[in-house]
Amino acid sequence: MQIPGPYLLFLGNTPHRLDAKTASGILDWRSELCTGQCRLDADTVDLGLPDMSPAAAAAAGARTLVIGVATFGGAIEEAWIDTLLAAIRAGLNIASGMHARLGDHPAIAAAARETGVCLFDVRHADRRFDVASGRKRSGRRLLTVGVDCAVGKKYAALAIHHALATRGIAADFRATGQTGILIAGGGVAIDAVVSDFAAGAAEALSPDNAPEHWDVIEGQGSLFHPAYAGVSLALLHGSQPDALVLCHDPRRAHIDGYPDYPLPTLTACIAANVQAARLTNPAARCIAIALNTRGMNQSQRDSIFASARKETGVIAFDPIATGANAVVDTLLAGQFRPKHTRPLTEGELT
């Protein structure tokens, strides 16, 4: 699956910025891919991009309309259909992260057939996966894990990948959710894989690589989430991470949407993730805490970083506010040198 850019970001008629997190994510990380935004009315959230009709966006060079809003239950809304059909008639491909498939909508399917544009349902893998083999793969891997859903696992992975790339270190961002896939242009929506094959899909997502290469893998869910922990565990086992980064939003009071489920402590969350990760990679360890400190001033931020560090013994950072340079320093500090499987040569010994 390779989605042609640039994109027209479609925002429907949602007034809530949080519902537009797919569009915001693409704009935050791949602004060079964003030709404009398409909003259905004046109350719709404004990302600050030029407003464009599908025809105007196509004329300006856009190749794909991306549905940038989430809906309850992942449905494609009837209010969107006229605009989606206009986009198809203007020659734009359509990309969607909804559970519902674009091709299952008769008018959309018919229009796409007529004009020959592509429909990308990024939530649904376009291939089958094997059962996980458990075989240790070459290369190095970092996985972001969370105390809960929606605490910054994707942003932490993107920031770490960005910091690695800025220093010229070979690395790939590996997307496991729909927004990540639209940012990266590829990946696997792990939560949409049949559960027998979820760990196998995670293995396929980060194949064997050069010994010094880093795959930075976007985490999903939480081992402490009553609905999604199985997804998190399959991703953890299949990813075989050398390094874990635990993500947290300090304002979160309980598992989001599950008021009866308290959050685990950072320490308990690290312990559970490291213990589970060591099944497939005995060298796994947690190297940093990613905290969402939006709205805090410098002194509040310093204080919350210090407190996380005191509790866990590892560094804390904010993917947006501070960037992930400190994480890269840790990765380069020598603890992650590949284990030599042959005798060292004289040159290597000196």
Add this chain to the structure above:
Amino acid sequence: MQIPGPYLLFLGNTPHRLDAKTASGILDWRSELCTGQCRLDADTVDLGLPDMSPAAAAAAGARTLVIGVATFGGAIEEAWIDTLLAAIRAGLNIASGMHARLGDHPAIAAAARETGVCLFDVRHADRRFDVASGRKRSGRRLLTVGVDCAVGKKYAALAIHHALATRGIAADFRATGQTGILIAGGGVAIDAVVSDFAAGAAEALSPDNAPEHWDVIEGQGSLFHPAYAGVSLALLHGSQPDALVLCHDPRRAHIDGYPDYPLPTLTACIAANVQAARLTNPAARCIAIALNTRGMNQSQRDSIFASARKETGVIAFDPIATGANAVVDTLLAGQFRPKHTRPLTEGELT
């Protein structure tokens, strides 16, 4: 999904009894449902049932041909097709636990349409599931868990259900795999559910029930399995078990098919399962060890039971050799009385 019995057990041409475990399981637990067996040649495994052609089985009252053998990758073999078509023409429904769907085979689909028989793909749910809610349900639940796949989780659950039913205690066996579903006539193949909904499917499988009613739920996989642990964790969280029974085959040397993966100790396996189970049911605890002691004499069996009991502090039994009466004694010993949520009446206090 309600599969009409009695069954004709189809064994294909497999010479290996282990490949016929679906047929053996049905025969062991629901012999009254088995009209006969259908074997393609003289080398095929013999379960001791009368050999019958599909037409003869239909004449003898059979309603459904059950594919009782497993194949590598879950494919429907070409060598079977003539017999399956003959069964359909004789008016038998077909039930299959393969990954491949019966209805995807053009000749089978056409014949079934013509004669009006039903095709049951028990591995594929005939409904959609919600995301798990984490809401505590009424009634009591027991889940069998394992150190590995294929260590007796289904047999342990069936034996416990049988022992409860024999004592007149309200209980249901809840099947989570294809053989269990064919034995019970219903259930959910949890490993075939999309991973986002696996815990939700487990919640749907054992709905609210009377306070004293037991759901005895068939476990899947192992938290220590590099491919299937995510399935096991989703089932554990969605089942909300009050009681866990850990299943083990003492002859197993490592995770089956994964020689690099050692088995966990019974103690480590109990600890990991109880810790994870307490996320959705803080009262969860392990009450027994089910051991497969096939081929052992009484003294070997006593010794291995004693050793398991010494290591774990809970009773050990063999679902086949000893039955599960001791487990029912433990369940009835008072530790599982429902918590009263209203003041006790005078009658209850005395």
